[in-house]
Amino acid sequence: MPSSIIKRDGKSAPFDSGKILNAVNKANKAVGEEEMSPTDLLFVTEKVCGRLEREGLKHVEEIQDVVEETLIRYGYARTAKAYILYRAEHAKIRNAETYLMDIYKKLTWSSALEEDIKRENANIDGDTAMGTMLKYGSEGSKFFIDNHILPKDVSAAHNNGDIHIHDKDFYMLTETCCQIDLIPLFRRGFSTGHGHLREPNSIESYSALACIAIQANQNEMHGGQSVPNFDYAMAQGVGKTFCQEYWKAFAAYVQVKEDGSEEEALALAGEMRVLAGEDIRMGAAEDFGRRLSAAAGAGRRPLLEKAHAYAVEKAGKATDRRTYQAMEAFIHNLNTMNSRAGAQVPFSSVNYGTDTSAEGRMVVRNLLLATQAGLGNGETSIFPVQIFKVKSGLNFQPGDPNHDLFQLAMATSARRLFPNFGFLDAPFNLRYYKPGDYDTEAAYMGCRTRVLGNIHDPERQTICGRGNLSFTSINLPRLGLEADGNLGAFFALLDERMDLVFRQLLHRFKIQSAKKVRNYPFLMGEGIWMDSGGLDWDDAIAGVLRHGTLSVGFIGLAEALKALTGAHHGESDEARNLGLRIIGHMRRRTDEESERTRLNFTLLATPAEGLSGRFVELDRRRYGLVPGVTDRDYYTNSFHIPVYFPLPAFRKIRLEAPYHALTNAGHITYVELDGDTCKNPEAFEAVIRCMHEQGVGYGSVNHPLDRDPVCGYVGVINGVCPRCGRKEGEGVSPEVLRALRRQYPDVPLWDG
Amino acid sequence: MLMDPQRETKTRQTRRIGEGVGFERTRRITGYLVGTLDRFNNAKRAEERDRVRHGV
Ligand SMILES: [Zn+2]
Numbered sequence: 001m002p003s004s005i006i007k008r009d010g011k012s013a014p015f016d017s018g019k020i021l022n023a024v025n026k027a028n029k030a031v032g033e034e035e036m037s038p039t040d041l042l043f044v045t046e047k048v049c050g051r052l053e054r055e056g057l058k059h060v061e062e063i064q065d066v067v068e069e070t071l072i073r074y075g076y077a078r079t080a081k082a083y084i085l086y087r088a089e090h091a092k093i094r095n096a097e098t099y100l101m102d103i104y105k106k107l108t109w110s111s112a113l114e115e116d117i118k119r120e121n122a123n124i125d126g127d128t129a130m131g132t133m134l135k136y137g138s139e140g141s142k143f144f145i146d147n148h149i150l151p152k153d154v155s156a157a158h159n160n161g162d163i164h165i166h167d168k169d170f171y172m173l174t175e176t177c178c179q180i181d182l183i184p185l186f187r188r189g190f191s192t193g194h195g196h197l198r199e200p201n202s203i204e205s206y207s208a209l210a211c212i213a214i215q216a217n218q219n220e221m222h223g224g225q226s227v228p229n230f231d232y233a234m235a236q237g238v239g240k241t242f243c244q245e246y247w248k249a250f251a252a253y254v255q256v257k258e259d260g261s262e263e264e265a266l267a268l269a270g271e272m273r274v275l276a277g278e279d280i281r282m283g284a285a286e287d288f289g290r291r292l293s294a295a296a297g298a299g300r301r302p303l304l305e306k307a308h309a310y311a312v313e314k315a316g317k318a319t320d321r322r323t324y325q326a327m328e329a330f331i332h333n334l335n336t337m338n339s340r341a342g343a344q345v346p347f348s349s350v351n352y353g354t355d356t357s358a359e360g361r362m363v364v365r366n367l368l369l370a371t372q373a374g375l376g377n378g379e380t381s382i383f384p385v386q387i388f389k390v391k392s393g394l395n396f397q398p399g400d401p402n403h404d405l406f407q408l409a410m411a412t413s414a415r416r417l418f419p420n421f422g423f424l425d426a427p428f429n430l431r432y433y434k435p436g437d438y439d440t441e442a443a444y445m446g447c448r449t450r451v452l453g454n455i456h457d458p459e460r461q462t463i464c465g466r467g468n469l470s471f472t473s474i475n476l477p478r479l480g481l482e483a484d485g486n487l488g489a490f491f492a493l494l495d496e497r498m499d500l501v502f503r504q505l506l507h508r509f510k511i512q513s514a515k516k517v518r519n520y521p522f523l524m525g526e527g528i529w530m531d532s533g534g535l536d537w538d539d540a541i542a543g544v545l546r547h548g549t550l551s552v553g554f555i556g557l558a559e560a561l562k563a564l565t566g567a568h569h570g571e572s573d574e575a576r577n578l579g580l581r582i583i584g585h586m587r588r589r590t591d592e593e594s595e596r597t598r599l600n601f602t603l604l605a606t607p608a609e610g611l612s613g614r615f616v617e618l619d620r621r622r623y624g625l626v627p628g629v630t631d632r633d634y635y636t637n638s639f640h641i642p643v644y645f646p647l648p649a650f651r652k653i654r655l656e657a658p659y660h661a662l663t664n665a666g667h668i669t670y671v672e673l674d675g676d677t678c679k680n681p682e683a684f685e686a687v688i689r690c691m692h693e694q695g696v697g698y699g700s701v702n703h704p705l706d707r708d709p710v711c712g713y714v715g716v717i718n719g720v721c722p723r724c725g726r727k728e729g730e731g732v733s734p735e736v737l738r739a740l741r742r743q744y745p746d747v748p749l750w751d752g
Numbered sequence: 753m754l755m756d757p758q759r760e761t762k763t764r765q766t767r768r769i770g771e772g773v774g775f776e777r778t779r780r781i782t783g784y785l786v787g788t789l790d791r792f793n794n795a796k797r798a799e800e801r802d803r804v805r806h807g808v
Contacts, residue, residue: 347784380778382785417780447783607782613795633798637782643799649806668783674805683808702803705778710770717775728775731768750769 001049006059020067021045027071027083030152034078044070078153085156103139107132138169145171149511154504161618163501164473164611165508166553167222172511175548176223176471177445180528181464182210182233190526192216202244203319203363206237207326211333214348214384216522221467224347224385228443228463230367231352235359238323242282242359245315245322247273253307272296272304282319283358285312324366331370334383348384351422351443353409354394356401364405368412368419378712378746380705386419387444390692391433396425410685413701414678415714420444420668420700423692428661432461439464444698447607448666455594456546465530466547470508471665472501473553473606475615476582477635480563481623487578490564491585498552498589502601505550509599513542550599551665552590553606555615556635557583558642562628569655570641580658583639587662602665605638612637638667649673650690657694669699675716678703711737712746 002015021041028036036044047070052063064087071080145168146155157163167176189198192212200206210233214225227233247269255265273279275295280288289308296304334348352364367386375381388409389395395402409419422444424433429442432452439462444450449468454461474497483490517524517535524541527533531544558568560582561575569579586603593601612634620630636642639659641652649671656669669691677683684701691699706717710732711724724732724740734750741747778787781796 379776379787380785382778382787385783417778417785612799613793616795632802634795644802644804646804647806649808652806670780672803672805673808677805677808686808700780702780707776707778709776710773721775726770729772731771734767734769737769 002052002056002058004058005063008060017045017049020048020063023086024067024071024079024083027086027152028076028079030082031078032151034076036076036079044074044076047074081156082152085152085159088156088160100140100143104136107135107139141169141171145169150504151507154500154507157497157500161475161615162478162497163475163504164555164614165504166471166473166611170222171508174220174222175512175545176468177221177225177449178217178467178523178529179226179228179443179445179451179463179465180213180217181229181439182206182213182227183229183236185213185526185528186233186236188527190522193521200237201240203234203237203241203323203326204329206234207330208333210234211330211337213528214334215337215346217528218346218348220520220523223449223468224349224446226349226351226443226445226449226467228351228441229355229438230350231355231360231363232438234326234363235355235357237326238319238359238362239281241322242315242319243279245318246280246311249311249314249318250307253310254303257303257307280312281358282316282362320362320366323362324370327363327367328370328373330367331381331384332375335375335381345383347446349387349444349446350384351387351389351441353389353402353405354391354424354438354441356394361402361405364402365408368405368408371416371418372412374416374714377709377748378714379707379709380416380714381418385446387422387698388413388419389422389424389441389443390688391424391441396692407681410688411681414681414684414703417700417702417705420698421688421691422698423696425692426660426695426697428664428695429697442697444666444668448605448668448698450664450666450697451549451600451602453600453602453664454547455600456598460530460547465528465532467529467549468665469512469545469548469550470505471551471553471604471606472504473555473604473608473611474498474501475556475619475635476554477556477559477563477615477629478619478622480560481619481626481629483564485564487564490582494582494585495589498586501552502593505552505601506597506599509545509550513540513545515541517541546599548600549602549665551602551604552586553604553638553665554583554586555606555608555612555638557639558636559629563626566628568628568636568642568645569639570645570647570652576655579639580662583659583662587664590664603663604665605659605663605667607668608635608637639663640670643672649687653687653690653694653696653699657691657696660697661695667697669696671699671701673701673703675704709748710750711740712744712748 001017004012005015007013024044025041028034048066051066051070057063057066068080068084071083146159149171158165158168186199186206186209189196190213191197197209197212200209210227217225251265251269254268255262258265272292272295276288276291289305292308293301293305335345337345352367355361371381371386388406390406394400395406397403413419422442424430424442432440432442434440441463442450442452443463451466451468452461452463479490479493479497482493517532517539518537523529524532524535529544530547532541535541535544557579561568561579565572565575565578567575569576590601590603616630616633616635623630625631639656641647641655652671653669660667660669671687678701687701704716705714707714708717708721708724710726711721713721713723715722720727723744724736726732737747737750776787778785779800781800
């Protein structure tokens with residue numbers, strides 16, 4: 001045993017083997033597994049001391065190296081990792097305050113333009129007071145989670161870039177997202193903590209309450225909020241509006257024709273409304289007309305038949321107009337209303353396209369038209385994310401009842417980037433589909449999340465009231481680099497990483513499960529989450545959370561394949577087969593973990609906002625610039641073919657489609673079109689049809705979408721605005737704008 | 753209907769609308785639309801820059 005050690009500052013100090021034993025013990029305790037008995041601790045300490053003596057090692061860094069190697073050698077891999085973390089983070093932890101305060105200084109005194117940390121999420125304004133306040137909270141929370149909550153090896157894996165725990169700052173608080181069924185919520189009426197809102201009775205209040213529900217739920221979750229059946233839900237508001245408009249017009253007609261009083265006319269309308277039985281519906285007006293005739297006495301019949309015809313036409317037009325305004329307001333509200341202390345608008349998604357009722361169709365048509373028109377000055381709306389549900393027999397084929405809406409959806413997407421397209425006929429979505437039941441229609445949330453299968457309750461593999469609980473992504477390129485071309489090593493490392501992520505997701509799930517209904521007064525208190533309606537205020541939510549999903553994500557399949565084979569899956573058959581083998585293996589592992597735990601472990605094609613740069617930066621530090629792997633500032637999204645790789649749209653779709661079937665937690669395929677191709681309806685439709693045919697679950701088309709706020713032009717602007725001829729930053733004379741306004745009504749007004 | 757703004761400036765010193773105003777460039781980044789590239793983080797800006805169009 002050495003008699004002294006050399007400290008980092010070069011000074012000498014007496015050797016104390018107890019310090020080694022304590023450090024190992026502490027690391028072992030932090031892992032919470034691999035439990036070491038006092039004998040084990042002594043054994044490892046003795047091995048360390050023996051080797052130090054044999055090799056004459058004295059420097060504190062050398063001693064720590066020997067501790068690490070000894071732990072690994074005797075099978076304490078996790079303890080070793082935790083010990084490594086202690087080493088790496090030691091200075092940081094010792095200077096905890098300095099570290100956190102440095103971050104706070106950055107947040108306080110730098111603008112978002114300079115600091116990446118303020119631009120982690122592009123939809124949060126890091127320069128506003130509340131945006132900064134949120135970041136203080138978020139950074140403080142991450143620090144707390146890292147140093148006091150997470151098992152040390154998990155925290156080390158996150159911080160060194162093996163994995164990424166998404167929304168780590170919300171670790172102690174929330175779940176990701178939920179698919180909200182507005183229909184039962186509206187029927188009951190609901191409370192947002194500021195008074196009870198009664199069942200809405202017009203399309204305007206349906207639209208307004210939809211926004212309020214999305215906003216209320218957003219404040220209790222860390223991801224986005226989705227309405228999976230927007231057309232079905234809003235259709236009921238349209239139906240009520242149509243009834244109101246019908247009886248108003250009916251009475252007006254009677255009053256004028258009879259030259260009577262308003263009261264008499266309304267009384268007659270009220271009487272007929274009772275006599276005719278079930279009230280009029282937009283899609284069944286003729287049937288109602290027949291019942292009305294039958295109920296009327298012979299004397300009044302001609303008058304009432306005319307009143308009916310007049311009222312149907314009048315109510316149809318008025319309802320259409322009001323629905324357009326309600327959809328316009330819906331979009332405007334979702335782009336302007338605040339959540340999270342005002343720093344961001346709620347992340348919202350709406351799915352639609354399968355409701356073939358007259359009311360549902362009216363909703364979708366007007367929502368699409370309002371989307372095409374854009375916001376107040378013609379700006380493209382950022383929210384909600386819109387998803388058109390494509391289904392053969394409902395809208396995909398010519399002759400389907402909603403085929404016109406499918407066409408309108410494509411035209412809208414070609415102009416405004418939304419809607420995206422969800423494909424209900426993809427085999428992995430179709431297997432859950434039951435005709436006429438919206439709860440079985442695959443829906444997507446935000447950028448790609450999908451929640452449908454349910455191992456916890458196989459009788460209810462449905463959409464509404466369910467969502468993702470949390471997700472954690474694996475850095476695939478690093479595994480490729482670590483394995484250094486050895487496939488056996490790659491899969492062994494992948495398994496090890498997946499085990500770590502499973503353990504971490506369960507660790508988080510345990511924290512989430514201890515929460516009570518009162519922690520989520522809207523999500524659980526209002527019964528939005530599946531089965532939460534039956535719980536009391538102080539009940540734990542552990543049971544009902546089991547309907548949610550725990551997702552393992554991945555990033556950079558393309559770079560991992562480059563590291564392993566020298567080519568990515570767009571470049572060689574070898575890489576293509578290996579890519580499917582890797583992701584197929586990951587899916588088998590999540591399925592097995594689901595079987596084992598009876599929890600919904602699913603595989604996610606991670607979108608990676610804020611993460612794609614972090615991994616590559618850490619890997620570059622470790623492995624340097626590896627061509628095709630670490631030589632760009634980002635890793636490629638999930639299973640995507642790299643964005644820089646040129647290939648035809650149809651080939652990209654064919655190469656990516658098989659991964660959709662494997663990634664049951666969500667996926668998306670993008671095609672990038674240039675402005676001219678995008679304006680060509682046949683070309684756009686050919687892309688969407690190819691996605692449908694190839695079994696893509698969720699897809700969309702990207703195209704350049706520029707706007708000149710001065711003249712209102714929307715389209716591609718290269719150097720010069722094609723409408724007003726100005727270059728970026730140049731002015732235009734008022735005369736020019738006035739002349740343009742005569743030609744284009746959407747030229748904004750510049751008063752004064 | 754295009755006019756030459758350069759020549760206009762020279763011939764008549766009138767009020768100009770939109771001086772210093774940039775163009776808005778809406779792009780989709782990992783599923784969400786963003787109205788300006790300023791708020792993307794560095795990695796995402798690089799990714800957007802590298803994108804190539806796919807032919808049909
Ligand atoms: Zn212009």
